[in-house]
Amino acid sequence: MTEAPGLLISAPSSGTGKTTVMLGLLRALTEDGLRVQPFKSGPDYIDPAFHRAASGRHSFNLDGWAMGPGLWQAVTAQAKGADICVAEGSMGLYDGVATRGQQGFGSSAETARAMGWPVVLVLDVSGQAQSAAATALGFKQYMPDLPFAGVILNRVASPRHERLARLGMERAGLPVLGVLPRRGDLALPERHLGLIQAVEHPDLEAAIAGYATFLREHVDLTAIRAAARGHPLPAASPLPRPPAQRIAIARDAAFSFTYPHLLEGWHAAGAEILPFSPLADETPDPKADLVWLPGGYPELHAGRLASAEHFREGLRAHAQTRPVHGECGGYMALGEALIDKEGTRHRMAGLLGLVTSYEKRRFHLGYRRAVLKAPMAGHAPGTALRGHEFHYSTILEQPDAPLAAVADADGTPVPETGSLRGPVSGTFFHLISAEETA
Missing domain, CATH: 3.40.50.300 (P-loop containing nucleotide triphosphate hydrolases)
Known part of the structure; x- marks a missing residue:
């Protein structure tokens, strides 16, 4: 050691x-x-x-x-x-x-x-x-x-x-x-x-x-x-494996919240990470197996996202045959609309029916345990995931099938279950890990 x-x-x-x-x-x-x-x-x-x-x-x-x-x-x-x-x-x-x-x-x-x-x-x-x-x-x-x-x-x-x-x-x-x-x-x-x-x-x-x-x-x-003191470091072991071989990941000022150990694990396992910028109206790489929209601050850039036609068209083309997943801000960007704090409604990608609003802010903070009802970006139905939720948006409409049964750290169910429509999924929690089995 x-x-x-x-x-x-x-x-x-x-x-x-x-x-x-x-x-x-x-x-x-x-x-x-x-x-x-x-x-x-x-x-x-x-x-x-x-x-x-x-x-x-x-x-x-x-x-x-x-x-x-x-x-x-x-x-x-x-x-x-x-x-x-x-x-x-x-x-x-x-x-x-x-x-x-x-x-x-x-x-x-x-x-x-x-x-x-x-x-x-x-x-x-x-x-x-x-x-x-x-x-x-x-x-x-x-x-x-x-x-x-x-x-x-x-x-x-x-x-x-x-x-x-x-x-x-x-x-x-x-x-x-x-x-x-x-x-x-x-x-x-x-x-x-x-x-x-x-x-x-x-x-x-x-x-x-x-x-x-x-x-x-x-x-x-x-x-x-x-x-400075410390226990001996353990032998190296693998970080979480990638959910796909070629992953197109949104990366700009609107989408940047991903836990570093996940990205490091994907790189270490040989996944090809293909960054693109929705704010620059870039499309995800058409060769990607998965499109991943991290959390971030889409509410601060809602107008630019609403006018990013090439980005939106690229997402829709990908979602016809391959999975797309969004976390928190990325989840909101996959929805039908986002209403900013001034009450202006901005069109989002429309791959999910989700409508969220910052006009009446409500604080959502805490750990989340989610048991998947359907597949999600490399995880099978029934998998228990652990993550964290931190945002101020309010759900106005969430018409799609729930992705998971989600509870807080004390086991109390929460209404932010995530959404699923075909190969497109989204969650309000940021994924940290899948639960380990003995």
Whole structure:
């Protein structure tokens, strides 16, 4: 087995600055000559692209609720050859779901414990000083067997503020690995699903370089490297196999949300990935065996999609004889119409009868377990799939046959069952894995 020491960057809650710390740390360690393998704990398809931009290596999700032991092993084995692993947590350190999944409840703490990676807790200390130590101490003691490296104090207002916060940490016996002064220009641009996509950032390289410089000035990188630990990496095992040999996949600002371990598995198995841009009115490769429309932001580009006649004609031609599948935004684009937040109705591909609306936004968030009623892009009827749903659209019409029986993480059925019409299928959940059998 191969050693790959690592750390997990987490926080008590979202919005504390852990992503900017993560990106700055990835770049700084990479500049120091280390081969840094990034990971994301939990179901996030936006952050891994930022991680790759910062480190130069593909970032992969680790998810205890959605991934079984086989897939977990295959994903962690991607760190082979790295000098250090750095993972970014989701939400707060201990936040997960109520019911256990394939391995756990989906919390970042479970990921850190499973991998043996000590936690670096990023604390927003604005509005408090010594009291921040009580929060950090509680996080350290809540799961006694969780390895804990120390804290980075963020948004510190002054030298006096730093001195008082450090006093509290010293009293609690918690190492301070860094102190970041308050700076308003460190926030990454966001929209309703979180960060904007990496490809949309107006100057991502300059931003990441700035984060790295900032961390070098205010974080003890030597101490952070020394704190890295980890269990030995498992032997390599195969990632999920491709659903077809030649896959035409939509890839542009409207369609980009696909989990990296799936794409890596398809490549590794020898599948031919054929990207095309619906926003550029490109058609899928006519030689493709499958057309795959990932999630993304079709609602921000609905007018351009409505006028993309060649794209629409290419989809329809393909669907006459071969399968087409869409996830979330891709599912909406396969439907009859999409109504934007201003109430304007935009014609979509019309391969499904789905009509969705952003005029009255409703938040849909959570893990999904789906048992297929019909075949879906490489999976047979009866297969149990695990995924994650995250969108603000409302279904107005869903006249087609349901693709699956879908429930949330606690087993409660949800109405977003997906749709099926001939060889065309769609789901609101983003596929992470098929359930593993003993």
